[in-house]
Amino acid sequence: MNIKRRKARVIHVGPVAIGGNHPISVQSMTNTDTRDVEATSTQIAELEKAGCEIIRVGIPDMNAAEKFGEIKRRTKTPLIADIHFDYKLALKVIEKGVNGLRINPGNIGEKKRVQKVVEAAGKKNLSIRIGVNAGSLEKDLEEKYKDNFPEAMRVSALKHIQILEKMDFHNIKISLKASNVLETIEAYQLLAKDVDYPFHIGISESGTLYSGTIKSSVGLGILLAQGIGDTIRVSLTSNPVDEVKAGFEILKALGLRKKGINIISCPTCSRQEIDVISLASEIEKRLSHIKKPVDIAVMGCVVNGPGESKRADIGVAGGKNLGVIYNKGKIIKKVKLETSQQQDKLIEDLQHEINKASENS
Numbered sequence: 001m002n003i004k005r006r007k008a009r010v011i012h013v014g015p016v017a018i019g020g021n022h023p024i025s026v027q028s029m030t031n032t033d034t035r036d037v038e039a040t041s042t043q044i045a046e047l048e049k050a051g052c053e054i055i056r057v058g059i060p061d062m063n064a065a066e067k068f069g070e071i072k073r074r075t076k077t078p079l080i081a082d083i084h085f086d087y088k089l090a091l092k093v094i095e096k097g098v099n100g101l102r103i104n105p106g107n108i109g110e111k112k113r114v115q116k117v118v119e120a121a122g123k124k125n126l127s128i129r130i131g132v133n134a135g136s137l138e139k140d141l142e143e144k145y146k147d148n149f150p151e152a153m154r155v156s157a158l159k160h161i162q163i164l165e166k167m168d169f170h171n172i173k174i175s176l177k178a179s180n181v182l183e184t185i186e187a188y189q190l191l192a193k194d195v196d197y198p199f200h201i202g203i204s205e206s207g208t209l210y211s212g213t214i215k216s217s218v219g220l221g222i223l224l225a226q227g228i229g230d231t232i233r234v235s236l237t238s239n240p241v242d243e244v245k246a247g248f249e250i251l252k253a254l255g256l257r258k259k260g261i262n263i264i265s266c267p268t269c270s271r272q273e274i275d276v277i278s279l280a281s282e283i284e285k286r287l288s289h290i291k292k293p294v295d296i297a298v299m300g301c302v303v304n305g306p307g308e309s310k311r312a313d314i315g316v317a318g319g320k321n322l323g324v325i326y327n328k329g330k331i332i333k334k335v336k337l338e339t340s341q342q343q344d345k346l347i348e349d350l351q352h353e354i355n356k357a358s359e360n361s
Helices: 037-049 061-072 087-097 112-121 139-144 148-164 179-193 207-226 239-255 278-284 305-313 340-360
Strands: 009-014 016-018 025-029 053-056 079-082 100-103 127-133 172-177 231-232 260-266 294-297 316-317 320-325 330-336
Touching: 025 239, 037 053, 037 061, 053 061, 053 100, 053 127, 061 079, 061 087, 061 305, 087 100, 100 112, 112 127, 112 148, 127 148, 127 294, 139 148, 139 305, 148 172, 148 294, 172 179, 207 239, 231 239, 239 320, 260 278, 278 294, 278 340, 294 340, 316 340, 330 340
Parallel strands: 025 053, 025 231, 053 079, 079 100, 100 127, 127 172, 260 294, 294 316
Antiparallel strands: 009 016, 316 320, 320 330
16 A cells, blocks of 8 residues: 655755655654753754754743754754744744744734744745644634634634735645644644645644553554655654654654664564564664664564564564574574573674665665
8 A cells, every 4th residue: 555645845944855755754852951052962962863854942032042053053953943922032043043943923923023034034945834733722713613623723724824925935834733633633634625835743742652652653643644744743751762763663654764673573472482572672772773774573483473574674583492584585594592692692693684684775
């Protein structure tokens, strides 16, 4: 099954193209105090190492906007500034080299203030993300559509879009986020019928690492399978690096991105002949640095093990006190698994073959 992407116009955040047939990019956001240059730069470096392609930074005041310039100089990845209420913050980060803005034109203030931001962004060819959130809807819309939050978010987005369009600004992407999965899905489905701007998708305030990843996987998975979504963030109450890992795993599961290792491991049962749980976890940990796509099967018995291992690039299937390593469907090595040292040897041999496959791909 090939997913047919919604046709969206193309915009750019720095060198990253969003929309059209360009790869769906993975975003995250720093949770450090932006006024702390060292802490924020360190976290950005961690996100870059994890493969994050666009990073958003909160700008709560002018001090943070001033410090943003130093953070930007230390960063390779495109940075988006998250701005609310004060248009002067937007003007300052534009001056400091930001790659894009996340604002709601309606809360910036009077028209001439929005116009100043739009003109400054236009001169630098910067994109603006209109971010509509169910938790901060305009009071009149919240009251009017109190039983229909998806429609309220759609109307809010269209209102903000019209503000920019009347100023002849079209370098726009849009997000419509709620903590409720079904409301988020419906809001994007509704707006997709109205506009061709690219969508940044996510489930807002989705929760902790475990529950939030599940909610986000369900919500984003449904939207992406329908072709909706041009850039994503998995919003978690966790280390932002976890958001990046989860984002790529969601895209890999749908065949929309191929990056890094893809572990195919059995859920284990009474038939297992090897310790699949520790083996798969250790392999994933040791090979997290690999960026090229490699399918790795870790299977525990002879029922599905040989078949899945043969379909993967590299695989290991368990027999009684035995691990069999496959490369492109062919058995290349058998390792006894009677001791923990021998399991370490199996992992080392598997790692060696995976490294070779990654280098030659």
